[in-house]
Amino acid sequence: MNKNFKGIVILSLLLITVFIACNTNKNETKESQKRLTEYNVIWDSPGKDCNGSMPVGNGDIGLNVWVEQNGDICFYIGKTDSWGDNGRLLKVGKVRVKCEPPVVFPGAEFKQELDLKTGTIQISSAGKIGDKDVALNFQLWVDANNPVIHLTHECSVPLSMTANIELWRTEPYALPSLEVSDLLEDRSKPGSLHEPVIVEPDRLIQDAKDYIGWYHYNKKSVGFDLNMKLQGLSDCPISDPILHRTFGAIINGTKAQRTSDKSLQTGAAKSGRLNVYVLTQQPSNPEEWQKSIEKLAVNTEKESFAKRKKAHQDWWAAFWNRSWIYAVSNDSIQQPENDDAFIVTRAYILQRFIDASAGRGNFPIKFNGSIFTVPTEGKPGNADYRRWGPGYWWQNTRLPYLSMCTAGDFDMMQPLFKMYADETYKLCKYRTNKYFGYEGAFFSECSNFWGSTFTATYGWTPYEQREDKLQESGYHKWEWVAGEELVFMMLDYYDYTQDQVFLQKKIIPVANDVMKFFNNHYTTNEDGQTGDVPVTVS
Secondary structure, X not given: OOHHHHHHHHHHHHHHHHHHHHOOOHHHHHHHHHHHHHHOEEEOOOOOOHHHOEEEEOOOEEEEEEEOOOOOEEEEEEEOOOEOOOOOEOOOEEEEEEEEOOOOXXXXXXXXXXXXXXXXXXXXXXXXXXXXXXXXXXXXXXXXXXXXXXXXXXXXXXEEEEEEEOOOOOXXXXXXXXXXXXXXXXXXXXXXXXXXXXXXXXXXXXXXXXOEEEEEEOOOOOOHHHHHHHOOOOOOOOOOOOOOOEEEEEEEEOOOEEEEOOEEEXXXXXXXXXXXXXXXXXXXXXXXXXXXXXXXXXXXXXOOHHHHHHHHHHHHHHHHHHOOOOOOOOOOOOXXXXXXXXXXXXXXXXXXXXXXXXXXXXXXXXXOOOOOOOOOOOOOOHHHOOOOOOOEEHHHXXXXXXXXXXXXXXXXXXXXXXXXXXXXXXXXXXXXXXHHOOOOOOOOOEEOOXXXXXXXXXXXXXXXXXXXXXXXXXXXXXXXXXXXXXXXXHHHHHHHHOOHHXXXXXHHHHHHHHHHHHHHHEXXXXXXXXXXXXXXXX
């Protein structure tokens, strides 16, 4: 069969299935839940390192999870708002859990499964240790409703878990690559850096009573003031979103004792649990942050673990019940894994899972790795490294959001609207008036999370010394489709939700200012056609 024709057939099946999913009943919902398990990701052997990791998250906190050959359970922790002092979205940290007996032992049958239905990673091993049958079962997930990671075990023999904090930002060090910092990128300088980019270390919490923890504190803000001054935006009434941002985590557990500032061990038992609480505050400081995260843990644990676990599972059940797509290429419900329809369906389901795992935080999904980055061989910055830098490119950022309304994932649209239609929008209005002397708002293609243009993109000639106030980079100098497309996506959201408050408070003001900008900026002839030369105001 011609490949293009096969693609058309699959697309037709998808469209039919979407229609069915939108006109469903309870029996079809149950059937969808059963079918979802066919697309779980299952591994039958441990991994070598983080490149064999499995993602899971709650929309704001994300994990990369793997089990190493020696049986250690490892995971990186990412968060949507863990911005470092260089304006880079950093990992929160890494945790290694050693078990006794170990998860991997000679002759054991190993299994690691991403259970989509419950948003959990399940790890199990079974076999004989000596002459005794041993079954070890673990569940790892990020609570859908609370900022806490849980690792639980149910075993046939007593087992203890030792959590170890593994920091890599232990001393100040300089980053050599322009790809890891947009704020100080200067292509006229050696190494393309205006000045050294120094990464500050994380700090362990000292002498805590019944937990261990660490934090990263932005005692300085590198490049924000410089970036704003270069672009003539210093008087814009927004506060520095980098300075005094503090993020990190603490770990406690069942009958757990500290063995050092970076190690905590649970008591040996057939069932047990480790809890990792994660928090970002800004502005804050280490003392305030520590008090807040201690209070967070206490308040969360006021509700029973069983009740919180059920609420977590209920959230994921409701998520998968919003809508679904199952493409089939024949009359059989069971599809072989090499079947085109199965592959298309699995890709859609897993991508939607990834979006749900990272799409409910304080900032939009990061296009270059989201919160699931891992170390890249030969690149600086360990798991913090991102090619194409820490900023947002609209053309890429928009992509996971374009289908969310169709899927019913309205909650995941909020971070995009919050950043672009609220925080960034304020700066865009100010910038338009400052640069051109008229009302309106234009959104640049490449922007930092507070709305200004990348420093290297704008250029290092100060605003006051320019006749042309716009960015120097010509690659996307006049690429201002972000405003129109943002309004389109907001209107799409309104069509589905009929949210009158959102219409009045968000859509109408942003739409008016986007239209004002284009109306003021471009000349038109008698037929209303746009002229070739934009209007500029000196």
